[in-house]
Amino acid sequence: MALTETPMQAERARTIYEKSKPGRRAAALPASEVPEKPLADLIPSNLLRSEPPRLPEIAEPEIVRHYNRLSRRNFDLDSGFYPLGSCTMKHNPRLNERVAALPGYARLHPAQDPRRAQGALELMWLLQESLSEICGLPHVSLQPSAGSHGELAGLLLTRAYHADRGEERTKVLAPDTSHGTNPASVTMAGYEVVKVATDEQGGVEMDDLRAKLAENEGEVACLMLTNPNTLGVFDENIAEIAKLIHEAGGTLYYDGANLNAVMGHSRPGDMGFDIVHVNLHKSFSQPHGGGGPGAGPIAVSDRIEPYLPRPQVVRHEGSNGHGPGFDLDFERPKSIGRLRGFQGNFGVFVRSYAYILSLGGDGLSEASETAVLNANYLKARLKAGRAGERLPIAFDRHCMHEFVLSGKPMKRDLGLATLDLAKRLLDFGFHPPTVYFPLLVEEALMVEPTETETKESLDAFAEAIEKILAEAEDNPDLAKNAPYTTPVRRLDEVKATRQPVVRQQLEG
């Protein structure tokens, strides 16, 4: 591989602070119009700042150019295939951006009197109703800001539910293969994690579950699961699992990261789950924004409802010739309280409700069906090629919306780690799958194509994997030193942790 720098590589990173020059500016502010007084007459001088923060000094054209240049140093979903497992990188409809930007939403103050925010509250109520139907659970709170926030909410709800019954439970069960947020949320909620073993299909190891429930009798507050499980397979024991956890007095929590597999096909509430979080930025098309914003509403059963965060959006039947009205209900004596400011990530609710309206019930069901079809097709394509031998499927049967490959034979036979394959994929213009998760699969690659990809994209990805494996048979160093074409090449992540430089040093 010739190591000539690409033009993008030749353009070394410069921050906006390094483009600053005293005297330049973009903003033109209005005149105060009011009689002015010396600042120190209004605020005691010991409370005032002596020097302004050293923000950049730069004119508008160069700000725009700077961030446009930076944007070109990002790979994004609109540029290409992004099969990041468990992240559901589906198309983000631009209609949703347009409606979310309507002034009636975008410039609505969150403390507006509910009587003058009826449209916003109605939209929230309609979204609650839709998510309730999709999840098969009667009550919804939109408040949590993200999936992990929903998990924390679910655990606090569980704590409140048990406390109300005079019980204090200390342990939460979670599979050893769960998303990292699950155990992190458990600790934050003041519980101790008890790991449950995973069987070879990625499901809950039933004997271990029974053993853990027996060992911790009366102590288990909750079991946190995702279904389809982390190998992309539906856990067919779910009804039995629900029965066991309920008999033990615990709640069953559904991590909604994988909901995109089952919308309109199977509902967490019908599976026996008590609390579900929904990632609006996954199944419901909110753009990921390079790492937020998202939202993580929760749906719950009747027995959990009294403890939901406050305020709740409620609907009042109309009277005296008026139609129905909507309000924020703060009078919830058993509520766990607030999880955040105001009513939640409303702008995300607008986008996700627009998505639900666009697709309708049938469309959501078809989206999940196509997601499952695409995943199984890509799995079959890969299996038919070199990947069948080098990157075997971790559990080879029909998958749901995603599947996991193991790079173990590739590493053993070609000397190529999963990381090397991932980095080489960058040169082919693909975002790699999620790597090294789940932990139970050695050298794991977790692939989630989503329903919005064409067959042609899936074919192209399979061909890229085929080419990388073929070239590695002759020259494994090609992948080991990849990528070559990206704005920067492999970065020293260890240095960034050992000697962290987390801000620009500025002079003057």
Added chain:
Amino acid sequence: MTRYTSATPDDRREMLDAIGVGSAAELFEQIPEPLRLGRPLALPDGMGEAEVYERLAALAERNADAEAQVCFVGAGMYDHYVPAIVDAITSRSEFLTPYTPYQPEISQGGLQVMFEFQTAMSELTGLPVSNAGLYEGPSSVASAGYLAMGATKRRRFVVSRGVHPHSRETLATYSVGYGAEVVEVGLEGGLTDAAALAEAVDGETAAVILQSPNFLGAVEDVEALGAAAKEHGALLIVACDPITLSVLKPPGECGADIALGEGQPLGNRLDFGGPSFGFFCATEAQIRRMPGRIAGETEDVDGRRGFVLALQTREQHIRREKATNNICTAQALNALGAMVHLAWLGRNGFRELGELLVQRTAYARERLAAVDGVELLHTSPVAREFAVRLDAPVEKVLDRVAERGIAAGYPLGREYPELEDGLLVAITERRTKAQIDELAEALGAAVAAEREGVAA
């Protein structure tokens, strides 16, 4: 086929053949039969793009937004002017549609934005370390509490009643989980009662939590109040409004260990409360306990400058139950909006904006205090928001003023029963002198009408 999928009947046939099944339904047979829904979802049929737009535009019409009303409401979120370049840049696909930058080689744009943002927030707060953003303000307070517990091995927070009610309530919600006690200290003349605070802090206190300007708009003497924390080895956590850091002494110069707050005033729209972001800055001593993503500078194999997610060993995807926090998001797009807004304001514009707010707020405060039936709730110094008392029921006065197209402020009785007659009024650069004069006139008329029992 929906608008967002592409599989034609032929595609489906070929794909099913490659899989070796006759229909997609077969793929769902792994779901036990009793758990299959077996009916369509009870949701309306899908709608065309124009229909969805019309439906949602009709709902939007039923809200009195800050374009329909002159907005003097603040209470943590403010009607600032968001420059056009913020919309232009944050709507670029390359920023809008990627995920968290787990593959740094193809995420340099987003990572560099985080690095620039961290630098800006560090400058604003006067603390050396910033993360890339948290959900929003109140939950950032709760995350700071969690950090303080880890740092001090203590389980008690002393919190000023001047801290935003949503922050105090969120902290209380989280504290039930992580097992902490929250002690509240009252206000005196609009400011945290310093004697009561000193009394409440002891060797069991993990953190003292203040807000400046506080919820009533008053600028606290953070340095003086914080002395009690220092004396007992507790962390000093200060919530602040980032816009006011243009003129107020930064928390880092007042002894704060952590400075945090609601980021909405920087480049983010009101959005009925979200999404926005929380900022979170701390001393070097806390860097390995920080919640959230942090971008760091490094080099690639050829020595090129680059950026990566640093200190990931703090985080849930590596540390699982031992993580410093469960958060994954950085509200990256919202933080980008803030960074672009700050660059647009620039070093001088930011300062000018802060001074403008202080001047107009002083004018508005004086103007309203001169109105019959309106008096100041406190006379402590303020920056961009102040509190008054009304000699008439506040909600009724607000209704009357709303008739004139003005949202006059935030009724304090909603959160402070002892301030039933209180109204919190916020000023941004969008609120002109003429609007302030009209507010004064409208408030005076509404209070008078209420007192005289004139029918609304």
